[in-house]
Amino acid sequence: MLPFLKSWKVLCLFDRKAYTQQVHKRGEFMELIIGQLFNGMSVSSILLLIALGLAITFGLMNVINMAHGELIMIGAYSTYLTQNLFIDYLPSSMFNWYFVLAIPASFLIAFAIGLILEFSLIRFLYGRPLDSLLATWGVALMLQQLARTIFGAPNVGVKSPTWLDGGWMLMQGVVLPYKRLFIIGLVIVTLFAMYLYIYRSHAGRRMRAVMQNREMAACLGISTRRVDATTFAIGSGIAGIAGCALTLMGPIGPALGTYYIVDAFMVVVLGGVGKLVGTIIGALGIGLTNTLFEFWTTASLGKVLVFLCIVAFLQWKPKGLVAMRTRSLD
Amino acid sequence: MQLRTLTPQRIYILIGYAVASAALFSAPLFMSDFRLNLLAKFLAFAIVALGLDLIWGYTGILSLGHGVFFGLGAYAMAMYLKLEASGDRLPDFMGWSGLTQLPWFWKPFESFAFAAAMGIALPAVLALVLGYFTFRNRIRGVYFTILTQALVIITVTLFIGQQAFTGGTNGLTGFSSVLGVPLSSPDTKRMLYWITVIALLGAFVLCRYLVKSRFGKVLRAIRDGENRARFIGYNPAVYQMLVFSISAGLAGLAGMLFVLHVGIISPFMMAIVPSIEMVLWVAIGGRGTLIGAALGAILLNYAKSEFSTSYPDAWLFFLGALFVIVVVFLPKGAVGLFGRLKFPKRKGQKHEQVSHSAV
Structure with missing residues (x-):
């Protein structure tokens, strides 16, 4: 019933208590620092992958996509289906190689659903960020169901x-578990691909x-509709x-996504x-501070501290x- | 609009209000205790909806964090009820968590007056503080909305994490009496119902006064063109903070009444989904009209209590679809649909967007 707590538990690389005891036993400080840093990096890389699509769609179309979490869920279930196939x-x-196919498969399925979503709903909501937030939340609810x-x-x-x-x-x-190293590698590759695409x-x-x-681009002959649709789908x-x-x-x-x-x-x-x-710095900042605060205090207090830090930063x-x-005011 | 002449339309509206209030007051005469309790709960929700409408419909600030303010009010009242139920002993869950004496901040809640005051003051002050640190820097729109949603997450996490002080996942429950009167007796329930009706009418009158006054006009000016309002010489941040705080206070009041009717408050009742459902009440009823928001809260909750238990899956689909349909096709809600039959439609939002960028 407590999704986000659980998710952070999942994200925690080391069992905190066991690890602290271990450290106390040996008194090795370096291990602790490296372990926590790696832990934070791991959290950040996932956050980065998720936030990337959000930042692009929000920056481009002024649309807040609350159904983004459900697209994550769709990607995860696509992997599950690939495995079953x-x-x-x-x-x-051959089983060991399913994951190589699962990555493009989840990309494509989420891409297609994003395209459908953009075409059927999002395009009516341009320039209305608050409304888009509510409408996509409704979509999220339906996709979850x-x-x-x-x-x-289950x-x-x-x-x-x-x-x-x-x-x-x-x-x-x-x-350092290979799975987490693999995820970090995957994020770096995705990031590089996005860099190539955008710049x-x-x-x-x-x-x-x-x-x-937007207006000027349209005047110069860019099909803004097509740009919007592709960008949303890529996100x-x-x-x-x-x-x-x-x-x-x-x-x-x-x-899964709501966590x-x-x-x-x-x-x-x-x-x-x-x-x-x-987005990169934001993800690293939140991922690392979250892990460190949660390690130094408790999971619940750590979240509060991170929130206060964000408000202070703003x-x-x-x-x-x-x-x-x-130069525009709004 | 300022001319207070009694046009026929005004008279109809006044008669409508009078009939509605009379019906609400006399409801205990023809409703079963169970139904009355449900209705009382919905009326408490309607108070939240009024507060939300004040900030969303009139000021253009969308808060997804009203569950927290509602919850804080509810917890304040629940702390008093818990202490009264426990008598001289320590509340049961504290013992389970290994506390041996009452935490200092629980002590004052032995007094009903203090708890009732805190139920409104705590959310209002929290909103004021959050508002100060955001509106002052012109953090608004979706940025503000996302921050309020983060507020929900951290509050829920905190309340669950600090089990010894808040009762953790189970929340606070097991109340017996309020001010010495047993909570379960039908007479008390009826009395609480009337108190809720009075609170709702009071909140309605307060909100109506606010939106009809000069204050309300400034709020609408901020909604439609924040920078223009600023250039005319108003400081939007002050108005936004104030109205956010009032709205949070109303949510706190509703939370207190809710606990008295339902007898339990847990962190899940102030989590993300309940918070966003509150917004849906306002969206469906019609943002920017007080009566719409209140009716939306009552009717949607009625529908929920009818359908969600028998068809839980279909209910979630329905809720999601409702969100999409209302936002895309009925931005002014059910009251807006009704109003559109009589009055010509206002110019669409597209035009406003264009003129904004020209400021």
Whole structure:
């Protein structure tokens, strides 16, 4: 019943109590720091993957997509389905490679559903961020219920491939699990691909143009409708990848997305919209401080402290870390 | 509008209000105790809806955090009720969590007056503080909305985490009496119902006074063009803080009444979903009209109590679809639909957007 607490438990790399005892026993401070840093990095990378799509759609279309969490859930269930297909139709020697196929599969399915969503609902809500928030929340509710109807309410487990078992022994007492290293790697690759798309491709240039000045871009012959639709779909696809990555961390359920969505929104608020680097720093900031505060205090107090830090930070930079420069007032 | 002449339309509206109030007051005569209790709960929700409408419908601030304010009011009253039920002993859950004496901040809640005052003051002050640190920096729109949602998450986490002080997941329950009168007796229930009706009417009159006054005009000016209001010489932040605080206070009041009727408050009643449902009441009834918000809360909760137990799955689908339909097709809610039959439609929001960027 307590989704977000559980999610952070899942995200916690080390059993905190056991680990503290261990540290007390040996009195090795470095282990603790490295372990917590890695833990924070791991949390941040997931947050980054989720917040990326949110930041782009919000920056471009001024639409808040509360159904983003459900696109994560769709990505996760796509992975689950891919796994089941492999179990049912392919020899078991092939099973280990299902995950390689699951990543593009979850991207594509989430991409397609994002496209449908944009076409049928989101485009009526441009420039009405608060309304878009409410309408997409309704969509989220329906998608969750749909997943509950199709896959059942209980969580389902996804068996991760055996080549991701085990971990890399960094030093005595610090083992970095391959799964988490794989997720961090996946995030870096996705990020790089997004960088290429946004800053090094024609489509990305059009997207940035629309983001900066929609009317002017339209006057110069850019089809803003098409840019909006593609961008929204790509953001959804990345959410799908995030869902795929989350299957490595634990069982998945219909409400998977809601555990992460608010934190991802905080990343957007903190990092500002319109630039990749803002989202990256925002995700790292929230992921690391969250892990550290939760380690030093308790899970519940840690959350409060992070929230206070964010509000304090916004006193200094109300528009987030990296804001797009503009002369318009609103 | 300022001319207070009694046009026929005004007379009809006044008669309508009078009939509605009379019906509410006389409801105990023809309703079963169970139904009355439900209605009382819905009326408490209607108070929240009024407060939400004040900030969303009239000022353009969307708060997804009203569950917290509602919950704080409810917890304040529940602390008093729990202490009264426990008598001289320590409340049961504190013993389970290993506390040996009453925490200092629980002590004053032995007094009903203090608890009742705190039930309104705590949410109002929290809203004022949050409002001060956000509106002052012109953090608004979705940024503010997301912050209020984060407030919900951390409050719920905190209340669950601090089990010794708040009762954790189970919340506070097991009350017996209020001011020495047993809570379960039908007479008390009826009395509580009347108190709720009075509170609702009082909240309605207060909100109506606020929106009809100069204050209300400034609120609408902020909603339609915050920067223009600022350039004319008003400080929007002050108005936003104030109205957010009033709205939170109303939610707290509703929370106190809710606990008296229902007899339990748990962190899940102030979590994200209940908070956003509160917004739906206002959206469906019609934002920007007080009567719409109140009616929306009562009718939607009535529908929920009828359908959600027998068809829980279909109810969630219905709720989600309702959100989408109302936002896309009926931005002014049911009252707006009704009003559109008589009055020409206002110019769409698209036009306002364009003129905004030209400021």
